[in-house]
Amino acid sequence: MSVMTMWTNMSIMKCLIIIFSLFATMSAWRDEVTYERTPLGDSVDVASMKILKESYQVAVDKNVIASPLGVLTLLAMYSAGAEGENREEILSLVGTPEYKQLEDNYGNLTERFTAMDDSYLVLANKIYVSNKYTLKETFSDVASRSYKSVVETVNFAEKKKTAAQINEWAAEKTKGHISSPISEDTIDAGAALAMFNVIFFQGHWHVPFDAKETEEKDFFVDETTTVKKPMMKLRRALFYHEDYDLGARMVELPYKETGFRMVIVLPDEKNGLPAVVEKLAQRGILEDVFNLSPSRQKIEFEMPKFDIKSKHNLNAILPKVGVSHMFTRGAGGVVRETAVRVASAFQQAFVKVDEEGATAGAFTGLIKVPLSTRYKPPPPIEFKVDHPFMFAILHEDIVLFTGTYTH
Template identity: 80%
Template sequence: MYDPRVSRVVPLVQTMSIMERLIIILSLLATMTFGYPEMVTYHRTPLGDSVDVASMKILKESFQDAKDKNVIASPLGVLTLLAMYSAGAEGENREEILHLVGNSDYKQLEDNYANLTERLSAMDPSYLVLTNKMYVSDQYTLKEKFSDVASRSYKSDVERVNFAEKKKTADTINKWAEDKTKGHISSPVNEGTIDEDAALALFNVIFFQGHWHVPFNAERTEEKDFFVDETTTVKKPMMKLLGSLFYLENKEIGAKMVELPYKEKGFRMIIVLPDEKDGLPAVVEKLAQRGILEDVFNLRPAGRKIAFEMPKFEIKSSHNLKDILPKVGVSRMFTEGASGVVREAPVRVSSAFQEAFVKVDEEGATAGAFTGFIMTFYSSDSVPPPPLPFKVDRPFMFAILYEDIVLFTGTYTH
């Protein structure tokens, strides 16, 4: 089976000196179930806006790069490790990262991601885990400043390994990933992934498991047509929910949106449904230019109940970030050495990838004690308007947010 993580490492190993190797490895997971939380007031922040725009750019390139257009990614995981890496970079190498994340000042970048890491890593691990890890070769020593920033600002643990012992190192990394993702990602690396001359491997895991406060009733799920394109349909198990939801129609991007909040306070999923059956590529392209937050903050109560239908789905994605990041303006990290990482010599990135997973179904439907915040608008002597249909029966986009921060984003096409 083709493995981009392996094929992209080998050519670089052949051209680098031993002192020039750095591996960035990203392992990410999202698992989700549906619900409504208590009423939450959200506020936009400069960090949220910068993560938003960068996330939509990364999604666009991931979508275009993928042969299978079912895509799940966590741009936040990528951005977090880029921010950490930039602590040891300098010059144009660092400037490219600053430009992608929308910062002009490195100290501001570090403060922003340090605060975000502090908030997210302190949450209840039963539903959210954000953690970073550095594996350092026993042949090298981290520079004190880089080590301090990584541990203080990014809560990153450090462990020494012998990369020449490939199987042992891979087993160690996989055990850490499996523990942090509760068994959902168990083998993100293998012996072929490990570069025996690597100086350092950076890892990030984001795990989310939410619950719908008003769950879908599994008994109402039924097989229905899903349009892969204008003329092709397949049968999908469609979940159903009737309720008052936040809603938006935007003719500019050619799509309508609905918000599905989670029981866990501050978390929500946004479903972006193109107006046309073949409209997903155009919607992804437009959101890459403007971000999604503007529309998210324009969502309003629909004014009547929405008859919502959406397929159950599960997506697993592997992303070769060495192909994707240069397309969003970050390339020097792969060709230029960063002098602020290890003491012995500059290092550059030889491999960068992401493994991601998402599952959406009716789980939580048996938790009948959950209650929702339902808003209806009618007078005592009026007849409620008929439900507004929102049938997700064609390729669509989705995003999972915590407050105004995009945690995960993806597309589902078939």
């Protein structure tokens, strides 16, 4: 869930961006689907990896989950009311030369994701505007038309009531999984408006991991320190890739829901995660994702169950990726009465991965090779995710969520 609260230039205000995302279960096989790589996917990719790098570097706890797409969507919506350097910085981050293309791109993404089955994906935007201010028509039109945002008028001075309204909306959109993300202390009585984004995703494996095979095993926090983690097991032919320059191997774990997949990036070295994150921030992850190909042998795959909660101070992160003016300079195209600025922003996200899945589905997309009576299958590839790694969740070529797991 994401909240952006904007004030007048004369006011001290608190602005929040909170993005809650929930993941549960995974699938373990891909249909024979060919994904198309697009310029929009590339721009989201690079911006996402930059945000992940900065989130990872400033985090005390290196278990990190982030939804860069949620941040980028709100920045795109905010830019509808911003001009000059405010807008130029956002365009630069997303790699888009002009504003109209930015609106088209993120408007189309919003259209795509809001049209999906809400049993597994919910994306929603909402603007709460103070009863003391009025949205400019152009900003309001773009927010509702391109970003499907609902606008509601509130009295921010009634902090308890406003917090309850926001929490009710969050609970509805996340099916009760996130019921009280906002406290009345979060609400600033002088706020002009608050922009919210909620992303909720629950995917299922085609072939769930067998919980009976999960067992406690060593996970290397560093080269010499280990902790016990519940390791899930799977023996399948998976989409697989080795990148010697990156210093990592990766596999794809598709969801049953069409087009969704998780990519696990395992550094070759036990202490190699920082270098991998740094390199991906420079070039993105899609080049490797589109180099994934069917393994001709089964993979002995092991991965820990994990549950990560993160809070990110976007005031510290966004300037490091080139977006800073919105915190200091007013945008005149948001409300009629005055220019507004973003005072503070943060993101909160949650991810859970375990063995669970939907009812065992069709074991589709099997990779088939000719066999003869003398054929002997090659030995399986061992892929043990037993040290710090990175992961990304995509829909086709769009990075939705990304994170790191270290302990």
